Amino acid sequence: MEQFLRGLLRDLEHHNVVLRDRLAAIPADPDVRAHAMKAYKEVECIRREVVQLLHDPSLGLPILLPNHLQVYKRWSERVSVIESYPFLFVERYALSDRHLTRLCQRLTSQIGWPLPPPLVAAFSNQYYWTMPEFNIICAPAAEGTTLLGLPDLCHELGHILHLAQWDVLVGNFLRELASYILLEQRRVATEQRPTEYRSLYTSLFTQWEGTWLLEFVADMVATYLVGPAFGWQHVRLCASNSSAAYHPTLGERADHPADEARLRGIVAVLAEMGEADVGARITSLWNSYLDASREIRPQDYEVCYPQTLLESLAKEIIAGCRSLGVRGFDQPCGDPAHRLPSLLAEAWERFLANSQTYSDWERSQIEALWQELDVETA
Amino acid sequence: MSDMSVLSHEYKTASELSQHISTALILLKKVYYHLPGEEAVTPEELDRHRHALATILTTLVSLLTVPRPQQATSALSVSIPETLVMRLQAERRGDLIYYLDDLAGVAERLREQPIPLDERDLALLDQLATVADAEASSVYRRLMRI
Numbered sequence: 001m002e003q004f005l006r007g008l009l010r011d012l013e014h015h016n017v018v019l020r021d022r023l024a025a026i027p028a029d030p031d032v033r034a035h036a037m038k039a040y041k042e043v044e045c046i047r048r049e050v051v052q053l054l055h056d057p058s059l060g061l062p063i064l065l066p067n068h069l070q071v072y073k074r075w076s077e078r079v080s081v082i083e084s085y086p087f088l089f090v091e092r093y094a095l096s097d098r099h100l101t102r103l104c105q106r107l108t109s110q111i112g113w114p115l116p117p118p119l120v121a122a123f124s125n126q127y128y129w130t131m132p133e134f135n136i137i138c139a140p141a142a143e144g145t146t147l148l149g150l151p152d153l154c155h156e157l158g159h160i161l162h163l164a165q166w167d168v169l170v171g172n173f174l175r176e177l178a179s180y181i182l183l184e185q186r187r188v189a190t191e192q193r194p195t196e197y198r199s200l201y202t203s204l205f206t207q208w209e210g211t212w213l214l215e216f217v218a219d220m221v222a223t224y225l226v227g228p229a230f231g232w233q234h235v236r237l238c239a240s241n242s243s244a245a246y247h248p249t250l251g252e253r254a255d256h257p258a259d260e261a262r263l264r265g266i267v268a269v270l271a272e273m274g275e276a277d278v279g280a281r282i283t284s285l286w287n288s289y290l291d292a293s294r295e296i297r298p299q300d301y302e303v304c305y306p307q308t309l310l311e312s313l314a315k316e317i318i319a320g321c322r323s324l325g326v327r328g329f330d331q332p333c334g335d336p337a338h339r340l341p342s343l344l345a346e347a348w349e350r351f352l353a354n355s356q357t358y359s360d361w362e363r364s365q366i367e368a369l370w371q372e373l374d375v376e377t378a
Numbered sequence: 379m380s381d382m383s384v385l386s387h388e389y390k391t392a393s394e395l396s397q398h399i400s401t402a403l404i405l406l407k408k409v410y411y412h413l414p415g416e417e418a419v420t421p422e423e424l425d426r427h428r429h430a431l432a433t434i435l436t437t438l439v440s441l442l443t444v445p446r447p448q449q450a451t452s453a454l455s456v457s458i459p460e461t462l463v464m465r466l467q468a469e470r471r472g473d474l475i476y477y478l479d480d481l482a483g484v485a486e487r488l489r490e491q492p493i494p495l496d497e498r499d500l501a502l503l504d505q506l507a508t509v510a511d512a513e514a515s516s517v518y519r520r521l522m523r524i
Binding site (some may be wrong): 056057058061063064066067068070071073074077078080081084126129130131132133138156159163206209210211214255256 | 381382383384386387388389390393396397400401403404407408411413414415418460504507508511514515518521522
């Protein structure tokens with residue numbers, strides 16, 4: 001095994017050299033330069049660590065073999081992740097990617113984004129996703145031809161901001177969440193409910209803390225940035241590919257919180273920012289959608305997503321964004337004709353008012369947008 | 379967003395934890411067993427890693443001891459995946475109290491100078507490194523759909 005591990009390390013070093021050289025050979029392009037450089041540096045850094053280990057006289061000692069193997073695995077995984085994600089983004093950067101990247105650059109400059117603009121690729125087979133540590137976002141292939149889905153780009157920006165500014169955005173919310181769960185667990189005892197409920201609440205807490213909070217924060221940041229357009233898009237997305245709106249409820253597990261609760265989180269941000277009326281319109285459409293979908297609220301659902309917690313989180317997110325100098329949809333700046341949050345808001349209002357004439361208007365707006373952003377159209 | 383974004387977040391946490399534990403353990407073993415390469419381990423490097431490892435152990439003990447949600451992540455100094463905590467709780471169900479005591483003891487000794495670790499301590503750290511490795515590999519396979 002010692003010799004095999006040595007071979008694996010040499011192979012990994014060679015692989016890093018190949019990736020490094022291909023990253024170095026990518027033509028200079030201001031859109032991808034920073035991301036290519038970051039990937040290059042990391043690949044080269046791992047290569048040097050591999051070489052250092054190959055020269056380490058302790059390599060091959062049986063007592064260190066398990067630990068060296070673990071370290072090798074982490075390096076190999078990391079290189080594989082770089083090769084599979086940021087490397088592809090920069091080496092295969094294409095016109096459709098440039099559209100969304102430039103759009104995102106403009107958006108981030110308009111909203112006072114406190115971080116470098118992300119690189120956006122348009123080849124996702126899993127709807128929108130992001131890898132915040134690499135500052136990359138992936139979107140479906142045709143997203144550059146529509147305005148209605150673009151608010152979801154802001155949801156991914158929310159994940160990136162969350163990773164960089166966790167403390168500022170979430171503040172004391174986890175303590176408030178913990179207090180709520182403890183209170184509910186006490187009620188299990190005082191109201192003589194089945195004792196199994198205690199562990200269900202513990203599981204509820206870990207899901208909130210582990211992944212649900214990530215989603216609520218990203219939703220709320222997106223709503224802060226583009227306002228009602230994100231709420232309308234949430235209903236559109238749920239109608240097109242949602243699972244049950246009330247899943248997960250108490251005792252169920254899922255990486256994402258229930259769509260119904262996410263909508264209430266969005267509406268809570270709108271209300272806090274003075275747009276309760278449009279929040280009510282979105283809720284009305286949502287309720288109609290639920291009726292039409294024959295969705296039934298399960299027992300114990302409310303305790304998973306109490307309104308007070310969602311409202312409290314909404315206040316934290318808005319305060320956090322304001323303290324970071326990020327401009328909300330209620331703080332427009334610059335020429336209104338060129339403001340992307342305003343364009344997305346108008347797109348949704350026009351779509352809701354008259355979907356028949358909408359597509360012609362959308363096409364003309366998108367063509368004008370690409371011209372402004374100096375991106376040729378396909 | 380898709381599950382990819384969540385998995386990416388989980389993998390980063392699990393991978394970094396595993397790497398921290400394994401790297402620190404290699405240095406500790408080099409020094410304890412006077413292995414070739416020991417002379418290249420600087421006191422500063424050893425200090426940094428043993429203190430980081432002690433913090434990981436203390437955090438883990440806290441997560442395994444105090445029932446959630448009294449222990450909220452925001453109050454912790456290092457990120458430890460919930461799934462790793464659950465994995466340890468399951469694996470150590472029979473002797474959790476003794477295991478916690480052992481972890482706390484190793485954390486305490488890691489903060490002392492000179493480090494009074496013994497082979498039993500290193501074996502305990504090796505077990506933890508194996509669990510952290512398994513956790514990182516598991517999330518990685520989900521991320522890469524292997």
